[in-house]
Amino acid sequence: MANYNLDITHEHCPMTFVKTKIELAKLKSGDILNVRLTEGEPLQNVPKSAVEQGYNVLSIVETETKGVHIVVIQK
């Protein structure tokens, strides 16, 4: 079980979802992806679409940087 990081804080729609989806597709079952994202549309929709596609969202935690969250997704 491997752990990967993805930073989409500088990305805009639709690349926030696109990069998350492409990264998740590369993982093996059980692998973890830590997605660093900003609040607003990415925070609202990246975890939601991960769940819709059958992944587990383990946690959503705000970082020390205001407005930046880490969403932990397991394949």
Next chain:
Amino acid sequence: MAQQIPDLNDVLNQKQTKKLSIIAFSGDFDKLTAVFTLATGAAAVGYEVNLFFTFWGLDALKIKQGRSPVGKGFLPKVFGVFMGGLKSAPVSRLNFLGASPEIFRYMMRKNNVATLEELLEAAKALDINFYACEMAMHILGLTKADFIPEVKDVLGVATFLELSEGGQTLFI
């Protein structure tokens, strides 16, 4: 103000197959950007996506980029020279003799927004279904071999309607 985190249990209960079909009619840079933004965004959140390219939109699929006489017959070749593929796509307004697409590409890169070429690559990576219109290909003297290999099939109206049934359809 703290942003509300979505309730993920609701999402699971609402899970269903979703589908977006887009008729890509325009060969304009800005309209194709809209096509690929919607398509990649929808595919990334789990939609099945069908792109049906017709008329000027077919130009975006050509393998041979640049102004070259693609197509069978004299008139199609003239159109081929004037159109020239995705990299030569003009902006629908204020094109400034072809300077605008390059200005847009610069502004998109500067603002970290995906360019048209990046969106096309993402569309391929997301396994979006590309289809080409049989009738428009016939007029423009194009064959499937003139297009990128991701073009899954050449279709007519009836098959497109079957493919898009039960989902959302847009004409751009």
